[in-house]
Amino acid sequence: MTEISAASTHSLTAVLKYRDFRNLWIGLGLSSLGDWIGLLALTALANQQSGELAAVLGGADEYALANFAIAGVLLMRVLPALVMGPIAGWFADRLDRRTVLIWGDYVRAALFLSIPLVGSLWWVFVATVLIEMVSLVWGPAKDATVPNLVPRARLEAANQISLATTYGSALPAALLFTALTLSSQFYDYAFGWLAPDPVDFALLFNAVSFFVSGIVIARLRDIPRGPAGGETGESPLKVVVDGWKYVGGTPLVRGLVVGIIGAFAAGGVVIALARTFVADLGGGDPAYGVLFAAVFLGLGLGMWRGTRLLQGLSRRRLFGVALTTAGLLLFPLAALQSLEVVTAVTVLVGFAAGVAWITGNTMLGLEVPDEIRGRTFAFVGSMIRLALSVVLAMAPLVAGLIGAHSIQLPNTDRVLVYNGAAWTLLIAAVLMTVVGVISYRQMDDRSGVPLRTDLRRAFGGSPGLFSATGVFLALEGGEGGGKSTQAEWLCRWLEEEGYAVVLTRQPGGTEVGRRLREIVLSLETGDLSDRTETLLYAADKAEHVDTVIAPALARSEVVITDRYVDSTLAYQGAGRALPQAEIEKVARWATRDLRPHLTIVLDVDPAEGMSRFEGRDRIESESLEFHERVRQAFLHMAAAKPEHYVVIDARRPVEEVSEEIRRRVEPLLLQATRSGQVEASDDA
Ligand SMILES: Nc1ncnc2c1ncn2[C@@H]1O[C@H](COP(=O)(O)OP(=O)(O)O)[C@@H](O)[C@H]1O
Ligand SMILES: Cc1cn([C@H]2C[C@H](O)[C@@H](COP(=O)(O)OP(=O)(O)O)O2)c(=O)[nH]c1=O
Incomplete structure (x- = not known):
């Protein structure tokens, strides 16, 4: 779901x-x-x-x-x-x-x-x-x-x-x-x-x-x-009483049910108070409609896209985080006195509640055994209706009992109006946040891993691993940009400088890789499923990293690879139009997320690159549009992390390109040992 x-x-x-x-x-x-x-x-x-x-x-x-x-x-x-x-x-x-x-x-x-x-x-x-x-x-x-x-x-x-x-x-x-x-x-x-x-x-x-x-x-x-x-x-009250008997026994399901109801309560509170709340902020019926719409817009977006957004987070964590977020967002909602801001925050409350609902529901579906799933869902449905009823009717009642209050700011003639609706929202904010935190604590399945780490991975992707020893360089770009040529020039120069260098390539840097290369590139192979192609390239990478790249870096050598993970992101991701996030997961897993210290992108117009050589393998035979998408993907990746990339115009003469590469590589070489040099420390 x-x-x-x-x-x-x-x-x-x-x-x-x-x-x-x-x-x-x-x-x-x-x-x-x-x-x-x-x-x-x-x-x-x-x-x-x-x-x-x-x-x-x-x-x-x-x-x-x-x-x-x-x-x-x-x-x-x-x-x-x-x-x-x-x-x-x-x-x-x-x-x-x-x-x-x-x-x-x-x-x-x-x-x-x-x-x-x-x-x-x-x-x-x-x-x-x-x-x-x-x-x-x-x-x-x-x-x-x-x-x-x-x-x-x-x-x-x-x-x-x-x-x-x-x-x-x-x-x-x-x-x-x-x-x-x-x-x-x-x-x-x-x-x-x-x-x-x-x-x-x-x-x-x-x-x-x-x-x-x-x-x-x-x-x-x-x-x-x-x-x-x-x-x-069947009355919902009876369903609820009967249901609790079997649902109440499992802590996880109990936590889920409480949380799901909490998510609905958060949305319900906003809806129930919306009419008087907008009046406090100077709005009328149209503003009421807008606020109401904001709740449902947020809910809808949360259910539709929310879990995608935070794919890297465990479901249980996501559930707790979403609930707590919904609760925390009710604080500014109660405090801020601008209709526009309140409407925007309301969308976010709805979003968080929607994410909580959809993740909670998915987990219920996965964790509740088949025999009682139907009854559990009926129970949850009735509970939601019951809780919503209570919240919808109680919230304005409480707001009415609290009544109208205003605070005269000292030394000014500004008056802050905080009426019952705002105070009720505040109470709801405290309750919801507590429910969220408790549910997060109870269900956390990754204790020991700070949430920060998970969130960073979920939002920005993992930062990746950079070898602490050796220097890892990758050449990337479309066909005919001069990668092989430049890799050889760079290798020769480094060896002359006294470095131990491993020059290798993907696919085909290992014995298994060579066989895989034969399969993926030979025209005889004909059509391959996009997923198969991706996995074959991934297999080549796994073997390559484990048997060639990682050992060389451990020996503090310089590794130059002609193509690496970015190629699969560009060719299988952008070229074949498979979902980028999925390709990335596969490739990162295959390579243990080991990343080059520097990736050199040799940028060339596909038509020009292709004109530099004859004969076409399986990939090279793809359309010009395919290769244009690939090119844009490389440029995009380079732009996102400029500290680890250099983009060079590959139309320039070979010597010039090579010169620029050397300039960028030189400062990185401190991590590599030169022949005759003693390693700084062997535990590194
Ligand atoms: N800067 C350059 N300008 C013109 N031609 C080049 C340049 N670099 C390489 N070439 C030529 O283009 C062809 C493809 O080069 P190659 O290094 O195999 O590219 P890639 O490995 O990126 O496919 C070769 O014939 C090579 O001599
Ligand atoms: C490494 C890698 C290469 N490829 C493609 C790009 C190239 O078209 C082909 C191998 O390219 P390449 O090494 O550039 O071959 P050539 O010797 O012909 O220059 O494989 C992918 O699609 N995914 C990948 O992960």
């Missing part, structure tokens, strides 16, 4: 070829979109109409009322799933599935439409519960219908795409909400007579999306008649 591979992307698009499933999916997309916009609009509306609560909560100030009203809506939203599962199940068992799917959408459309018409906070609460109840019946009916619309083999892809659509629609929904609230402000400004309330506008849009979804689904032919029945009855 870490990443959607090419194969499963294919199966995802393939499943959409089934017309009926596609229509159901469009319906699902529309109603999910409506659902998310509904969440935003209803909380925004609660914020607007919170004054009505004053009748029951006389003493509370405006700020507290706004938070309580939002907490109320969120509570009404999550409560039905927790306590009314059986009632929803009862309906699902009796109502015709087709009727549920179609009328479920129409009824929700009508309920959303009724909210602005009634115009009371109390009706917002009631309608929210009703809408949620309908959704509780609608969802399982949809799930039960999918198997009738796609073949069995496509079921998993269909379920995946449904899940992705349900959550993935949060981001477009938030952006739409922002656009709707902004544009209605614009209407207001441009044509005062029309002046719809921005939130009403969003609710209207939302009602329409449910209505259209109903129409789309009504056009489906293959929805079977009869009730969906089945899995609706």
Whole structure:
């Protein structure tokens, strides 16, 4: 689940070829979109109409009322799933599935439409519960219908795409909400007579999306008649209690579950507080939509790319680091008083939470035995829902109880406003960071290795090993740049200077290497799989380093190799377009990450280089574009680490090139012994 591979992307698009499933999916997309916009609009509306609560909560100030009203809506939203599962199940068992799917959408459309018409906070609460109840019946009916619309083999892809659509629609929904609230402000400004309330506008849009979804689904032919029945009855509370019995036994799984829930809680806290928080920072409904979008953008990016970014880190460490990062990021979120900065930090919080979720989920999948995996995931799902419910409803409640506070800065007239939302975020920051650190400690599988080392490797790649004795030089570049020529000139010069020199090359610097060279370069070999080619070159390198290069460096000699690891990065990586990171791993492993002190890149235009000799081996027969990619790769690598590279224009006369090489090599020779010289120390 870490990443959607090419194969499963294919199966995802393939499943959409089934017309009926596609229509159901469009319906699902529309109603999910409506659902998310509904969440935003209803909380925004609660914020607007919170004054009505004053009748029951006389003493509370405006700020507290706004938070309580939002907490109320969120509570009404999550409560039905927790306590009314059986009632929803009862309906699902009796109502015709087709009727549920179609009328479920129409009824929700009508309920959303009724909210602005009634115009009371109390009706917002009631309608929210009703809408949620309908959704509780609608969802399982949809799930039960999918198997009738796609073949069995496509079921998993269909379920995946449904899940992705349900959550993935949060981001477009938030952006739409922002656009709707902004544009209605614009209407207001441009044509005062029309002046719809921005939130009403969003609710209207939302009602329409449910209505259209109903129409789309009504056009489906293959929805079977009869009730969906089945899995609706089980209450999440029961799943949670039962689940803990077997999950609680394993410390790793326990840590994972707590952590995954923590990740969701971090995102949930931001969402629950967003409306009053943006108001504290001077923003309105559009800013609310943007902040909401920021959470989901971050989550999505984190799930999609996060684990790639930190490939070198152990999963367990990555999980702990991501959680702690999410927690730490909540501190600046609480403290900083700029809407723009807060939005940017929110994306990062979402990102960290997304990484934690995806790594946690992957580990659960790997570490939980087959027999109980299904139940474990159901348990985790229910736990997440439960925790989210608690966080969503509690966070604004706490914020309301803390109330509004401002700090007058001494000797200035600046006032810092830190209201309940900011303080609640601060509390969440402390809790999350603690959860993160504990989970990191508990699950660390590399104790003894400082995190710093791991992080450096993950971010910048390993710095590599440089021999403390001898001098290791590599000549690199495209074909016909003069590598062999220059290697010989350099070798002769060094020997004249009295150094012991080993002149060697890749591929083919050893007996095994010569045979491998024959395979990879002979035209008789014909097509080789790119991976095979890479491994053959890697095998040549491993043998070469172990039997030729490392021993010579240990004897403090100068080693000149005609091509080395950079060639595989350039030819197999950029030329063949295999993933660079993977090639690098293979080549670094093969060479024990031993790196040249200096790499001399003889840079030449591929066409010119090729014109210098006749006859083409397997690699040389590749296209000019291939060789151009190779050339750029060498230049790129050299630019990234100038201290270990020199790039020389290979069009210059042989003597000039050779002269420049000598100038660069000379200062490095201190590490090499000259004949007649006594080694500085033999332990070196
Ligand atoms: N600086 C140079 N200018 C012109 N021709 C060169 C130069 N260096 C080498 N050559 C010629 O180019 C051809 C390829 O050189 P070689 O050293 O085998 O390159 P490589 O090992 O990079 O493929 C040889 O015929 C060589 O004499
Ligand atoms: C070392 C190495 C070479 N190669 C390619 C580059 C060259 O085309 C070929 C060997 O090149 P080279 O030694 O330059 O052969 P020549 O004697 O013809 O100049 O192998 C790779 O693709 N990957 C590698 O890791």
